[in-house]
Amino acid sequence: MNIADRLLNAEREHSTFVYVIAAIAALNGLLFGFDIGVISGALLYIDQTFTLSPFLEGVVTSSVLVGAMIGAATGGKLADRFGRRRLTLAGAAVFFVGSFGMALSPTIEWLVFWRVVEGTAVGVASIVGPLLISETAPSDIRGALGFLQQLMITIGILLAYVVNYAFAPEFLGITGWRWMLWFGAVPATVLAIGTYFLPESPRWLIEHDRIEEAKSVLSRIRDTDDVDDEIDNVREVSEIEEKGGLSDLLEPWVRPALVIGVGLAVIQQVSGINTVIYYAPTILNNIGFNEIASIVGTVGVGVVNVLLTVVAILLVDRVGRRPLLLVGTAGMTVMLGILGLGFVLPGLSGVVGYVTLASMIGYVAFYAISLGPVFWLLISEIYPLRIRGTAEGVASVFNWGANFLVALTFLPLINRLGEGLSFWLLGGFCLLAFVFIYARVPETMGRSLEEIEADLRESAIVGSDSEERPESVTND
Ligand code: BGC
Numbered sequence: 001m002n003i004a005d006r007l008l009n010a011e012r013e014h015s016t017f018v019y020v021i022a023a024i025a026a027l028n029g030l031l032f033g034f035d036i037g038v039i040s041g042a043l044l045y046i047d048q049t050f051t052l053s054p055f056l057e058g059v060v061t062s063s064v065l066v067g068a069m070i071g072a073a074t075g076g077k078l079a080d081r082f083g084r085r086r087l088t089l090a091g092a093a094v095f096f097v098g099s100f101g102m103a104l105s106p107t108i109e110w111l112v113f114w115r116v117v118e119g120t121a122v123g124v125a126s127i128v129g130p131l132l133i134s135e136t137a138p139s140d141i142r143g144a145l146g147f148l149q150q151l152m153i154t155i156g157i158l159l160a161y162v163v164n165y166a167f168a169p170e171f172l173g174i175t176g177w178r179w180m181l182w183f184g185a186v187p188a189t190v191l192a193i194g195t196y197f198l199p200e201s202p203r204w205l206i207e208h209d210r211i212e213e214a215k216s217v218l219s220r221i222r223d224t225d226d227v228d229d230e231i232d233n234v235r236e237v238s239e240i241e242e243k244g245g246l247s248d249l250l251e252p253w254v255r256p257a258l259v260i261g262v263g264l265a266v267i268q269q270v271s272g273i274n275t276v277i278y279y280a281p282t283i284l285n286n287i288g289f290n291e292i293a294s295i296v297g298t299v300g301v302g303v304v305n306v307l308l309t310v311v312a313i314l315l316v317d318r319v320g321r322r323p324l325l326l327v328g329t330a331g332m333t334v335m336l337g338i339l340g341l342g343f344v345l346p347g348l349s350g351v352v353g354y355v356t357l358a359s360m361i362g363y364v365a366f367y368a369i370s371l372g373p374v375f376w377l378l379i380s381e382i383y384p385l386r387i388r389g390t391a392e393g394v395a396s397v398f399n400w401g402a403n404f405l406v407a408l409t410f411l412p413l414i415n416r417l418g419e420g421l422s423f424w425l426l427g428g429f430c431l432l433a434f435v436f437i438y439a440r441v442p443e444t445m446g447r448s449l450e451e452i453e454a455d456l457r458e459s460a461i462v463g464s465d466s467e468e469r470p471e472s473v474t475n476d
Helices: 003-013 016-050 054-082 084-103 108-136 139-167 176-182 185-196 202-207 211-222 228-241 246-250 255-270 273-286 291-315 321-344 352-368 371-379 385-440 449-462
Strands: none
Touching: 016 054, 016 084, 016 108, 016 139, 016 176, 016 185, 016 211, 016 273, 016 291, 054 084, 054 108, 054 202, 054 273, 054 385, 084 108, 084 176, 084 185, 108 139, 108 202, 108 385, 139 176, 139 291, 139 371, 202 211, 202 228, 211 228, 246 255, 246 385, 255 273, 255 371, 255 385, 255 449, 273 291, 273 352, 273 385, 291 352, 291 371, 321 352, 321 371, 321 385, 352 371, 371 385
């Protein structure tokens, strides 16, 4: 059964409480997406207040990512220490305060400072949302509910674009960018209120020997008092899991999975998606759209991102992960090729605006059915249980790190190479991504996590340096 059908049918089998928890936890994704998206429109006006060089624009954009790396690197440990619920509440509080801090920034230095602070909450949100979902969801709909986070990220980005539109160029006599950045306090409040009513993750309670509380939470989630077996299972598994640490990631048989996870993390970013998410209005503005038209065009990009993520949810368990990734990266390569061409061919200057917008939207559409959701799904599937948490954390930090580098270098790159060559460079990365996926990424559709782990062990035995195509070990 595919993810969408599973979600629809599962309602009968599982308590609605499971969905309530997942929906509230996924609001972490909304914050993540909002923060990523909001800077795009805000930049146009921040520039008018502080006069930014391309490098400074990159710093303002990417400072949030420095914080996010810190948040992602420490989020797992903090969640273990203080609990998922308390950490989410703390993250929402930081987000709330950070939104006011950014909006009131008197200088560019303060703005960058508050972006870093806000970023720590974004990094934490990227870890704790999926964690809370995966620990409370019944196994048969865990993947499906996990997709909610990516859907919420894209909805957060769209919300940010709409907010950018609503507050531009100014509102009540105050420049729009201050309102845009302040607005993050609204979803942060919703997340805090929702989380206040959430129970702690039963898994965390068990690990902290709070068995009676765990029982009562689990009975509510599972809609039955018969939860002793599950509690015993979680205890056993957590005992095994404790053995996994950073050094275990380098064991020879785990290395291929590590390469795939980190490789996809970097690929997702160097494919250039966030150059469009962050800079779409700036790019459209540069080629002749006025500020408002640029923001409206960007809202179109946001809508396509949400809709195609829904399409990915419908397809991922029908056609598989590999075909989506391959079609997606091939499509992205072509779209970036056309985008670059629009800038390079002088004869096209009259239609260049529309070609740019259309190829930008096409590019985001191909991303949204592939690298966007499938990367996060795969890193929750390909690692052995024992090291899954650590390995996902490592992939996340690489993802934020690559995001940071791209955000910081993209505008100076455009200044140096021009738009055309810069987009072709990103297209080159997408082509390499296609080759990497073709050669390395296994199909995990229809395989249980245990089977995937067994495949990994088997391929290590078949030959640690064999360059075998992954299907050969993953065929059913
Ligand atoms: C990525 C983000 C990106 C977003 C766009 C996410 O999966 O991690 O960096 O902005 O997709 O939809």
